[in-house]
Amino acid sequence: MNALPDPKRSAAVVVGVGEYTRMPELPAVKENRERLKAVLTDPEIWGLPEGRFHEVPDPMHAADLIDPVIEAAQQARDTLIVYYAGHGFIDHKGELFLTLPESRNRRRHTAVPYDWLRQAILEHSGAERRVVILDCCYSGRALEGMSDPAAELPAAAGINGSYLLTSAAENVQALSPRGEDCTAFTGELTRVLREGIPDGEEFLTLDAVYGRVLHALRDKGRPEPQEQDRGQIGRLPFVRNRAEGPPPPPPRRRQGTVLGVATATLLAAVAVPVTWKLTTGDDRGYGGPCSERVSLLGFSDRLDKTEYHGEPVSGLSSLAPRGGSRLLALSDTASPRLYELSAKARGKPEPHILDSTLLRRKDGTAYSGEDFDAEAMVTEDGGRTVLVASESGPSISRFDVGSGRLVTGFPVPERFRIAPDGDGQRSESFESMALSPDGRYLYVGIESPLSGDGSRQGRAPVRILRYKGKPGGDYVPDRQFAYLTGSGLRLADLVATGEDGVLLALERGYAEGQGNAVRMHRVSLRDLPDVAGEESLAEAPQEAFARKRTLFDLAECPDSGARSPQKQSNPLLDNVEGAALGPRLTEGDDKGRRLLYLVSDDNDSAMQVTRFYALAVDPD
Structure with missing residues (x-):
């Protein structure tokens, strides 16, 4: 499991919904699908062979979306990748729904519950690694389902782990910027996979890819992706690094992967001199x-x-x-x-x-x-x-x-x-x-x-x-x-x-x-x-x-x-x-x-x- 995933024993299914009749169209989703296909099938990056890449453009019915996922899940023994891009919404219970071309916002019967996709993977996959990528509004809601221990496959299934990557937090809408070919998240994801990470290792891990995408979106003030790793597969080689070079020196300080907000309350200046030593709360190191x-x-x-x-x-x-x-x-x-x-x-x-x-x-x-x-x-x-x-x-x-x-x-x-x-x-x-x-x-x-x-x-x-x-x-x-x-x-x-x-x-x-x-x-x-x-x-x-x-x-x-x-x-x-x-x-x-x-x-x-x-x- 420390080597690059075997593309001949893997499979990927890329679902993209961009043409809608009752919701705003997402023309960038078509480019999302094409760029993901280009990077995943490129021998210099991974080299997924023909027959193991399943592209699903604008599925009209739930079965049109779920059946290709089941087929890919049954095919893959090393790594399974499932990607969805399109509109997403949550219902009054907080459940995430993936939309279809005829879907209507918050009309549950017109869309596909994310849980159906998750169950299709859990019930049919024998892959050692499962990677789910969601590029839709409120996609972070899926993190809750993936973290439920009861939802995990039995140990007998030989599952090493699952990795969920979402384009936004559970309460945040995803972004498809005007004038850009791809959605904000998938554009950065495919750019990192295509260009690699300068001065990085020979192979890119999912953690490394996520970190680079996160910082790029953060710098642009755009919705920040989330990730969840069960089984630590995020640390394993994922694809080849096209910008491979000598490893960088150790960072001076730890870099965070999630942005946050500290709470600030008022304080008027007090004219009392203060002397402060650089010591930590438990004396184990310095600030x-x-x-x-x-x-x-x-x-x-x-x-x-x-x-x-x-x-x-x-x-x-x-x-x-x-x-x-x-x-x-x-x-x-x-x-x-x-x-x-x-x-x-x-x-x-x-x-x-x-x-x-x-x-x-x-x-x-x-x-x-x-x-x-x-x-x-x-x-x-x-x-x-x-x-x-x-x-x-x-x-x-x-x-x-x-x-x-x-x-x-x-x-x-x-x-x-x-x-x-x-x-x-x-x-x-x-x-x-x-x-x-x-x-x-x-x-x-x-x-x-x-x-x-x-x-x-x-x-x-x-x-x-x-x-x-x-x-x-x-x-x-x-x-x-x-x-x-x-x-x-x-x-x-x-x-x-x-x-x-x-x-x-x-x-x-x-x-x-x-x-x-x-x-x-x-x-x-x-x-x-x-x-x-x-x-x-x-x-x-x-x-x-x-x-x-x-x-x-x-x-x-x-x-x-x-x-x-x-x-x-x-x-x-x-x-x-x-x-x-x-x-x-x-x-x-x-x-x-x-x-x-x-x-x-x-x-x-x-x-x-x-x-x-x-x-x-x-x-x-």
């Missing part, structure tokens, strides 16, 4: 550069699965400063709490809980968990009061930190209320907050688009609501700004930088079998139009959206000895939801940069970690 403008200083899992005064510590979803090296952390559990943390000890991030306060209604009674879902927080008056955003409702409220009691609330525009009262999505509304240093402007970001705002080539057009007021006083809605997330990502938090109209935006995502994605951007809202009167952002001009520059991708920081209970592109990653920007560092290699704290929400799950991070960033 290092994440990008040209950011370094990882360290991390700590000290708060993971701990208790404070007999109560479990979990669900930390937001951070905010309270002066010096102290922070407030907010939990989004059914009984929301504020934790006061000492953020720095012995030169590395080792947060200690100093106190906790249960948030309560005005009459002192506790929230039920149904009427309040705390997700974001900013501090006022040196940390004596906090403003908290809840996804339930949603709502924005002021609490007294000492007693934990509700002081007052602020109006929420009707459209932001949760459906059916408004256009907000349940559990995906108010997720992030930032307060300008002078207290005049409060920024509140929603996690996912309002209904009607749609999607832009897999990227989410969301709104940032600006309130105007004064510290300790009332805040009223003032303007709305448009913000466009990365492909498959959600806006998780906002952080004030101290510069008027400039924020840090934390985006995060999760893909089954891939893990978390966490990315931070510098965002400018200056001179943007007010989109409060816009019914939809789906067709808004590009200049209407906030300008942003990526500061770092947490997957590209050194792992520094971190461990993760679930699969991650970098074990340092987890479900990061909170961030706070601190003072400038006064010593060391990162002198002049700002201290940035991050925290992850473990969702009270054994498969996630409450992790505290410290980074040095240059947000200017």
Whole structure:
């Protein structure tokens, strides 16, 4: 199994649907089929012989699609490749459907359930390796089915493993760019197979191909592919590398395979000098550069699965400063709490809980968990009061930190209320907050688009609501700004930088079998139009959206000895939801940069970690 797959004992079936009567046509799919045939049958790449490549153009019925897959599955003993390109949709149960020329969107009886394709492979394939490639909207939904152990073939069938490669995440539409011969994903896939990888090994592995396609699409801001490998066949030789050369030197730092979003919450600058040693959370190594403008200083899992005064510590979803090296952390559990943390000890991030306060209604009674879902927080008056955003409702409220009691609330525009009262999505509304240093402007970001705002080539057009007021006083809605997330990502938090109209935006995502994605951007809202009167952002001009520059991708920081209970592109990653920007560092290699704290929400799950991070960033 360490040699190139034997083409004479393999088979491939390429299904492409481009001609539709009731859905938009996809002319690029025809070129997809032709290019895949060219690369898979090219003797310099693989050399699949005639009779073992099955092309299925525009199948009219389910049997026209499934029968060639069964034939190829029965034929292949070494490697089976099954490819589908066309429109895809998901039904109300979240099931993925592959369309036919006569299909209608969300009409299940007109399309083919992906599960039929999967079962055809599972029931009829005796191949040692199975490779499934899906280029359609929401194709990442297939990852769930392939990860079900009950769906695996019996061991007696001699199956070594399966590899699933999808063009987009489960909640993202695929892309067929105008003016390009192929769809975005298949165009990059066939280019890598045709051209090879310079300075690579003699053979390309599926992992190497996936990594090169991922980075190419990421650089273009296009939907990012996903992969799932059962049996580690992604590490085995797949095709010949036409650009073979001497192997490259070892990378300086680990490169991530999934993009993600870190959650950023506001932090006003505190004029306290900080000295920081480059040590990791467990002393097994040093931090290092994440990008040209950011370094990882360290991390700590000290708060993971701990208790404070007999109560479990979990669900930390937001951070905010309270002066010096102290922070407030907010939990989004059914009984929301504020934790006061000492953020720095012995030169590395080792947060200690100093106190906790249960948030309560005005009459002192506790929230039920149904009427309040705390997700974001900013501090006022040196940390004596906090403003908290809840996804339930949603709502924005002021609490007294000492007693934990509700002081007052602020109006929420009707459209932001949760459906059916408004256009907000349940559990995906108010997720992030930032307060300008002078207290005049409060920024509140929603996690996912309002209904009607749609999607832009897999990227989410969301709104940032600006309130105007004064510290300790009332805040009223003032303007709305448009913000466009990365492909498959959600806006998780906002952080004030101290510069008027400039924020840090934390985006995060999760893909089954891939893990978390966490990315931070510098965002400018200056001179943007007010989109409060816009019914939809789906067709808004590009200049209407906030300008942003990526500061770092947490997957590209050194792992520094971190461990993760679930699969991650970098074990340092987890479900990061909170961030706070601190003072400038006064010593060391990162002198002049700002201290940035991050925290992850473990969702009270054994498969996630409450992790505290410290980074040095240059947000200017």
